[in-house]
Structure formats: C-alpha cells, structure tokens
Amino acid sequence: MPAVVVEHLAKSYEGNQAVEDVTFEVAEGEVFALLGPNGAGKTTVIEILEGFRRRERGRVEVLGYDPANHGTSRELREQMGVVLQELAVEPFLSVRQALTRNAGYYPNPRPVDEVLELVGLSEKSDDRVKSLSGGQQRRLDLGLGIVGNPRLLFLDEPTTGFDPSARRGAWEVVRALTGGGTTVVLTTHYMDEAEALADRVAVINAGHIVAQGAPGSLGGRDVGEASIRFRLSGTAGAPPLPVAARVSGGGAYEIKTGREVEVLAALTSWALREQVDVVGLTVERLTLEDVYLRLTGHAPDAGDPSGAAERE
Amino acid sequence: MGDVVLTARQVYYEQLNFWLNPIGAVFTVGFSVIFLLLVGSSAGHQRSSTLGGGLLISYYVPGFIAYGVMAACFNSLTINLVVRREMGLLKRVRLSPLPAWAMMAAVSANALIISAVQVVLVLLIGRFGYGVPFPHNLLALVVVLVVGAASFTALGLGTSTLVPNQEAGAPITSVVFFVLLFLSGLWFPLAASSGLAKFSSYLPVRHMIVAVYDASITQKGVSSWPWHDLVVMAAWGVVAAAVAARRWSWAPRQARSGRGRMLSGAGAAGRRRSQ
Incomplete structure (x- = not known):
C-alpha cells in the first residue's frame, strides 16, 4: 500500500x-x-x-x-x-x-x-x-x-x-x-x-x-545533450581538432553533443597522437537545478519546455 | 481515562510554562497584589459615602479579586493565544494528536489556577493586612468566580480572534482592559445612579466587580446572590464564545515576510477552511 x-x-x-x-x-x-x-x-x-x-x-x-x-x-x-x-x-x-x-x-x-x-x-x-x-x-x-x-x-x-x-x-x-x-x-x-x-x-x-x-x-537529464569543456596547450604545429567545438573567450573549448562517448574518443586519441595537452576536461549533463529552472520557467533561456512535456 | 491523564499533563506543562516566565508571572499574579497594597495603603482607611460610609479597603479587596480573575482569564489569555497563533504554536498543536478540546481545556484550567492563586492571595492580604473579614457568602462568591472565569475565558478566546497580529496583541488588549477597569469603577466606587455606572453596566467588567463585592460584603437591602450580574456576564460569555467558534484560526494571520505564503487570500480562506 x-x-x-x-x-x-x-x-x-x-x-x-x-x-x-x-x-x-x-x-x-x-x-x-x-x-x-x-x-x-x-x-x-x-x-x-x-x-x-x-x-x-x-x-x-x-x-x-x-x-x-x-x-x-x-x-x-x-x-x-x-x-x-x-x-x-x-x-x-x-x-x-x-x-x-x-x-x-x-x-x-x-x-x-x-x-x-x-x-x-x-x-x-x-x-x-x-x-x-x-x-x-x-x-x-x-x-x-x-x-x-x-x-x-x-x-x-x-x-x-x-x-x-x-x-x-x-x-x-x-x-x-x-x-x-x-x-x-x-x-x-x-x-x-x-x-x-x-x-x-x-x-x-x-x-x-x-x-x-x-x-x-x-x-531527461540522464539522456540527451552533454557539454564537454576543456582547454588546449601545445597545439603548435598540430592538425586542427577532429571535432567541431565552440571557442569561447580565454581559449576555452565547448562541445555540446548527444554522443559524448564518440566525441571523447576522437578528442582524446587525437590529443595522445599529436601530444597535445587537454587541460581541465569536464563532461557535464544538466544539473538538477538547470532542469528545475527550465521546468519552472525561471531559466534565463526557458525556451525549451519539451523536457517537461515528455515527463508529465 | 487516557484523555483525562493527557489533559492533566497538558495543564502541568501550561503551569510550568507560566511560572518559568518570571515577567509573565509577576505581571499577571503580582499586579493584583501590588495594586491592592498600593491603593490599600494610600486610601484604604478612608470612608466612602458611595459605600454608605464604609471603608474603601472593603471595596478594594473584592475589586482586586475580580481583577485577578479578569486579568488571568481575559487579558493574559488573549495575549497568550495571539502570540501562540502567530508563532505557529497553535498550528503545531493542531497537527499533533492532542485533541483541540484538550488544549482548550488545559489553557482554560491554567487561567483558572492562576485566578485562584490571586483570589487566595488577595483574600489573605485583605484579612490579615487590613482586617477585612472573609466574604460573607462564600458559596455565592465561588459561583460568581466560576461564572466570571468562564465568561472572561470565553471573552479571551473571542478577543484573540479579533487581534490581527502579535505586535498588536498586548497593547490592544491591555489598553481595552485597563480602560474598562477604570470605567467600571475598580479604582473608586461608582454611585449606581452615575452616568459612568449606567454606561459600564452594559459591559461585563462592571458586573464582575459588583458581583464579587455583593457576595463578599454585607450590605443593607442587597442580596448576596447577584443574579442580574451573573446573567449579564454569562450572556457576554456566550456571545464571545460564538465569535471565537466562528473566527477561530489555528494558522498565523500574518504571513511571514520572506517565506512564501501562497496568495494574499490564503490566510483568510485558510481561516475558515482549516479544520
């Protein structure tokens, strides 16, 4: 009961x-x-x-x-x-x-x-x-x-x-x-x-x-897009990144992807091969707070209420 | 049987809570004694034509018996209930298994015990300090005190529902109470034909003072059973009880700042709907 x-x-x-x-x-x-x-x-x-x-x-x-x-x-x-x-x-x-x-x-x-x-x-x-x-x-x-x-x-x-x-x-x-x-x-x-x-x-x-x-x-925070962030050093002479990434101020890279395993494999094998240092690598999903703010319409970009609809 | 024990335990904790608060205890119990000593020592030996040439002290002793009961059952009880409601104590009681009637009974019994302590103190001080004889009709006095305590307890319950918040509780109640005491002749005897006496005879405080006096002091041509005063007090009590039943709220009336109460109307609606 x-x-x-x-x-x-x-x-x-x-x-x-x-x-x-x-x-x-x-x-x-x-x-x-x-x-x-x-x-x-x-x-x-x-x-x-x-x-x-x-x-x-x-x-x-x-x-x-x-x-x-x-x-x-x-x-x-x-x-x-x-x-x-x-x-x-x-x-x-x-x-x-x-x-x-x-x-x-x-x-x-x-x-x-x-x-x-x-x-x-x-x-x-x-x-x-x-x-x-x-x-x-x-x-x-x-x-x-x-x-x-x-x-x-x-x-x-x-x-x-x-x-x-x-x-x-x-x-x-x-x-x-x-x-x-x-x-x-x-x-x-x-x-x-x-x-x-x-x-x-x-x-x-x-x-x-x-x-x-x-x-x-x-x-849906356990599935869907993850965000991969890192910096690079020692890239002089190395070929370009094997994956598309957004570069923000201060040389930080960010990749938003739903296939983080493949992206990470490509990124890390490239780094090892070319002897490039990947600094401060993180993989993050939406935090509970992100989800909460989105659901309650208080997020700065509350444009996507689809997660709410799915779960209801 | 279990509920009797439960209520008795609750009375014990009410008493504990009362006597552990020295300021509260002094203001409630101490006042009747201090006032009696003050007016008794300054004016008690004077004779009053309103009393047919009797000593003023023989008026003040019954007066402060009445005061003690009204202070405990009306003034303190009202303030106490408003504070508890606004602190959330009443809500917590409501959500515990303690039945509402057991809480009410304990709160009332607490006021009754505090009243009784004052009555005994004032009687003893009157008898041994000023030589005022013990009341001539003890049974009538007990009846007056019981009816008065019940009526003023009901008035306390009812008035507490009219006080909007904790800050207003003590000032509003005390000012009303002391003005009524003044108009009703606690400090000096009123001639029955005076305008003040006629006005205050519509209010319960005057009747309590007169009833205790009539039961205590022998007067020529006056019965020691003040039926008329008892009826008026009881009527006030019934009205007050009806107000209390209608407006009673277990929840704080004032929303806490910064802590989101729902909508502005939540308090008003909750008041009526909360069980």
Whole structure:
C-alpha cells in the first residue's frame, strides 16, 4: 500500500486556483521531495496531506486515511510527524520538557534520550528553548517531529537557514530515520538537498506537477545533450581538432553533443597522437537545478519546455 | 481515562510554562497584589459615602479579586493565544494528536489556577493586612468566580480572534482592559445612579466587580446572590464564545515576510477552511 496517494487534487483560495490538478504517489519507506518556487502550491499540497486544509476536489489518502475525515484524524496524527517552517515551541520550557510533553501525545513515542541523541541536542537538554541558537531550535523542531515515532514525516523546508554543516547533520537524521523505514515527504528550495535525500522528486509549478521522477533522471537529464569543456596547450604545429567545438573567450573549448562517448574518443586519441595537452576536461549533463529552472520557467533561456512535456 | 491523564499533563506543562516566565508571572499574579497594597495603603482607611460610609479597603479587596480573575482569564489569555497563533504554536498543536478540546481545556484550567492563586492571595492580604473579614457568602462568591472565569475565558478566546497580529496583541488588549477597569469603577466606587455606572453596566467588567463585592460584603437591602450580574456576564460569555467558534484560526494571520505564503487570500480562506 502506498503511504500517500494524491489524485487530481485541486484547491483554490477566493477564486485564485492554488492547486489545479496534482497527482502523485509516495511508496512506503520512500523519501519524496516536492520542489517548486514560492507560490507554486507546495505548502498547500502539504497542508492538505497533513489535514490542516481541506481540498476542493480530488482524492487524497495518507497512511490509508482521508486526512479530511475528522473521525480518524487523531489516529492519523498519532502516526505522522510534522516539521514546520516556523519554530514553534514555548520559549521557557527546557528542550527535554518540550520533547517529553510532546512524546506524551503519542501511543508509542521514541525515547526522549534517543531523540536528543539523533538531533544532536543531548548536551542542551536542560537549556531553555529561548537560549538555543537558530540552528539548534530548528533541530529541536526536527526532534519534535520525530518524537512520536512516526510512520510518515512531513518536512516543510527543513534546512532553510541552516549553515552547511547543520544541513549535513539534518540530512543524517533524515537518512537514519528512513533507514528505519519512515516515509518522508519534504519540500525544499535546495536542489542538492533533493538530490542528497530524495528517492523521487516532483516539480510543482503554478498548481501543476510539471515533472516527476528520480532526481538523477528528472526532465531527461540522464539522456540527451552533454557539454564537454576543456582547454588546449601545445597545439603548435598540430592538425586542427577532429571535432567541431565552440571557442569561447580565454581559449576555452565547448562541445555540446548527444554522443559524448564518440566525441571523447576522437578528442582524446587525437590529443595522445599529436601530444597535445587537454587541460581541465569536464563532461557535464544538466544539473538538477538547470532542469528545475527550465521546468519552472525561471531559466534565463526557458525556451525549451519539451523536457517537461515528455515527463508529465 | 487516557484523555483525562493527557489533559492533566497538558495543564502541568501550561503551569510550568507560566511560572518559568518570571515577567509573565509577576505581571499577571503580582499586579493584583501590588495594586491592592498600593491603593490599600494610600486610601484604604478612608470612608466612602458611595459605600454608605464604609471603608474603601472593603471595596478594594473584592475589586482586586475580580481583577485577578479578569486579568488571568481575559487579558493574559488573549495575549497568550495571539502570540501562540502567530508563532505557529497553535498550528503545531493542531497537527499533533492532542485533541483541540484538550488544549482548550488545559489553557482554560491554567487561567483558572492562576485566578485562584490571586483570589487566595488577595483574600489573605485583605484579612490579615487590613482586617477585612472573609466574604460573607462564600458559596455565592465561588459561583460568581466560576461564572466570571468562564465568561472572561470565553471573552479571551473571542478577543484573540479579533487581534490581527502579535505586535498588536498586548497593547490592544491591555489598553481595552485597563480602560474598562477604570470605567467600571475598580479604582473608586461608582454611585449606581452615575452616568459612568449606567454606561459600564452594559459591559461585563462592571458586573464582575459588583458581583464579587455583593457576595463578599454585607450590605443593607442587597442580596448576596447577584443574579442580574451573573446573567449579564454569562450572556457576554456566550456571545464571545460564538465569535471565537466562528473566527477561530489555528494558522498565523500574518504571513511571514520572506517565506512564501501562497496568495494574499490564503490566510483568510485558510481561516475558515482549516479544520
């Protein structure tokens, strides 16, 4: 049984269509990332899944429950964890008090000491919440999200505002959880975060899912054109390049090709034969960010939405 | 049974959170004691013709009992709820398995406990500091305090839904509260025939002060059961509860700057649709 099923979900606010037609599934144990610019509908979708907002149309199932059903909402909430964008803890409680209190809401909570360990706050456990640094408060938030030992965890931009090492730390926590079988649905602005954590991503733009798939193949980035870049030295007297290349300023060469193996073979065998040095050789495909910007229409050259159409 | 324990635990953490905040504790509980000592020491020995020649202190002791209940159940509760809503605390509670009624019950019980502490402190200071006898109809006093606490808790819940943001919470609520206290005669007894008394008799604060006074102090020709005041307070409570039920929001009213809330209308729509 999938952990989350969303079919043709729609929601509008006072005539403005926030989510028009969203369909996706999240398998049990999967980490699923929802990517999209501000205002794309990410938060609306997440809040409908959490049971915080009501949908207008479509079918939604979360751990087998309809999140809009009042009769089962408590059962559902006992099995899900939520990490919100805002820090939301009473400032005068200690870290341990806050976690202990929330643990009491759930039938099978994770031991508080284990949570403290997981989020790296063991040494701060007796400190007041208000005395924590911003990063520590967000880690406490994460701790409150997992203290109920959830089957499904919602993370709304979990590392916004973290420094790089704190982000790595948060990723480790999420990986440790998913190792234990927890399903995670997260939203993020960071492509490296989606790439590091998610088994699957969906890009949402203007209320529609415009692409979904594994981060490595989203928008066809595993196939199609690659870009080969290099510089040359010691070319005096050598015959010209065996392949067509664009020369940019400073003597850098760039080749865009869909047949990078052949091009590389021709280039490198030519270089070896003619004893030319190929300096700084790189082969790059579209980054997830390139694909994302293209899909959401924010790329400088957003002229080619074909990748979006293929994947939909 | 499980839910009773759950609610009791929640009350415990509400209390913990209240008493661990020294400024909050002093401003709420301390004020009724400090005000009583201030006015009691400066004017308590004077006699008032409005009170039929009675000592002013015998007016201030019931007055500050009423004040304590209203401060905890109305003023503090309103500010507290606005802050929690805008911080996202209410949203987090909504998304946890803690039932909404358990949270409401705990928040109200917390206000009730804080009220009770103040009532006891003021009674003791009045009795042993100024020689004001204990209330003559204790049962009536308890009924007045319970009805008053319930009404002002409902008023706190309702008012919190009318305050748009966290910054406005304390100023708006406190100014309204202290103006009402002034108009309702907390600081000096109002003659029943005065314009001020007639005006403030439409508002609940005056009735709370009068009801506590009637239940506490023996007066010739006045019943110690202030039914009329109880009815007016209860009516205000019912109206406020209806406002609260209609306008209640678990989500912050104010979009966070820099963090994309959806559309400008999202807050308003979410208010009504959020369950």
